[in-house]
Amino acid sequence: MQGNVFIVGMGLIGGSLALSIKSRHPHAAIIGYDINNEQLQLAKTLGVIDEQAASFRDAAEKADVIILACPVKETEKMINQLCQLSLKKDVIVTDTGSTKAKIMKKAVLLKEKGITFIGGHPMAGSHKSGVAAAKTLLFENAFYLLTPFQGEEKAQIEKLKVWLAGTRAKILMISPEEHDQVTGVISHFPHIIAASLVHQVEHVEHTLPLVTRLAAGGFGDITRIASSSPQMWTEILLHNRETLLSLLEHWKKEMGRVRQLLIEKNEAEISAYFTKAKVFRDQIPIHKRGAIPSFYDLYVDVPDYPGVISEITGYLAEERISITNIKIIETREDIYGVLVISFQNENDQRRAIDCLNRNTDYETFLP
Structure with a gap:
């Protein structure tokens, strides 16, 4: 396909999308934009993009596809800006955010103007960040979730799929609400738990100085995701607030149950608790790519x-x-x-x- 693809956000995700789209659509013009001019220039130097946007308005108004590959809070601001511009009639706007319900609610503004917005979430990442870490096949075999509005034109959805074909991802359609519930359980909530485990170690470090040395290995593995961007996860948690409050309430009950089993010294039930978890966990295809990047x-x-x-x-x-x-x-x-x-x-x-x-x-x- 030919056309102008405008990607806002020259980080790992935006850069990798630029490379994957170019690999399948070599005649498309990939235009990049980022408030960090250093990252934007690096994207051009590395050949990740064909050109730097002269301005947000200029690039958006001539784009056939607009990809908002920026933090969820910034995505909402970008949608507001797009509503003020004279976009092409058949332009497709999408995003890459980890939460969808609030984004789709904001995107109603675009829908009311006759502009197609299809929420997106490529469920892949890396231990590295920035456009220098971008890879053409970052999303290969990963799930790429799309959350179009009900009644969205199938032709527009199919066109976006064609543009994203170079990702080699498994594209799935899902409602924004289900998306936030699923990612809340398998991605957002685990990040809270990982951070809380690290805080547990920090609380006892002054009385048990060996704890940080012995926390290498397995403990380091299960808390690895706690090293993710604090700013990004603050925004994600606030965007998916209702889902996470519900999960935390359930978690309190779950831990209360474990506490009671310990008080009662209920050996049989404690064993059953771990057995049930092992059986279910062993059924999960852990070697396949999911919401949390694999290590x-x-x-x-x-x-x-x-x-x-x-x-x-x-x-x-x-x-x-x-x-x-x-x-x-x-x-x-x-x-x-x-x-x-x-x-x-x-x-x-x-x-x-x-x-x-x-x-x-x-x-x-x-x-």
């Missing part, structure tokens, strides 16, 4: 001698296997000197296991 880590039990890290990374480099992060942890349940290597995807993780098993005697294991 593709590999643990390598390494000997303590100079050059061991460069030796391992050297073998991986020979196989052209990209590494996104690398660190050493001192303790992981009685295993010492563990090298933790992070990869972009499961395929690279599996290739790394094969590579190291062929070239070394070091034990490799998944977390």
Whole structure:
């Protein structure tokens, strides 16, 4: 397809969408805009976009597709601005926000002007941020949720799907309300729990100084998402406030139940509690991409001698296997000197296991 694609927000998501759209529609003009001029210039330098927007108004009014790849709070402001402009009659406006009900409520302003707005949420991310981390296939095999208004023209929905075909994502249609409930349970609420677990450690650090050292390994894994952007998650929680208040109320009851089982020393019920959780969790396809970005880590039990890290990374480099992060942890349940290597995807993780098993005697294991 040909046309002008205007992407507002040159971060990881906006940049990756630009690359994926260009890969499938090479004749389209990708126009970028960002309040951070440094990121915008970097996007142009890296070839992520074809041109920088002269102004928000200029780019929006000549666009065939407008993608608001910015924080949910900013998206609402952008919708207000778009309502004041002379947009093309058949333009499609979409967003990438993690909450949808409030965005769709705001987008009624566009609908009333005859402008197509289709809410969107690509459920993929990375441990890195910024346009420099953008990847053409960031969304490959991830779920991409669309929340059109009821009665939206099918032709417009199908046209947006064609524009997004380069993402290679699994596009699903869902109502804004169901979207916020689902993402509240499997994404937003877990971020609250992860942050609260970190606060628990912080509260006891002054009396148990070893706690931060021993919090490496498994604890670090289950609280990893607590390192996400505080500003972004503040906005998400306030946008999905009602859903999260309901979930927190249910969580209080759940923890009250566990507390009572401990008071009663009810061994059978405690065992049943963990058994039921294990059975349900084992049925979840954890190796598929979902609401929270997957972490593709590999643990390598390494000997303590100079050059061991460069030796391992050297073998991986020979196989052209990209590494996104690398660190050493001192303790992981009685295993010492563990090298933790992070990869972009499961395929690279599996290739790394094969590579190291062929070239070394070091034990490799998944977390």
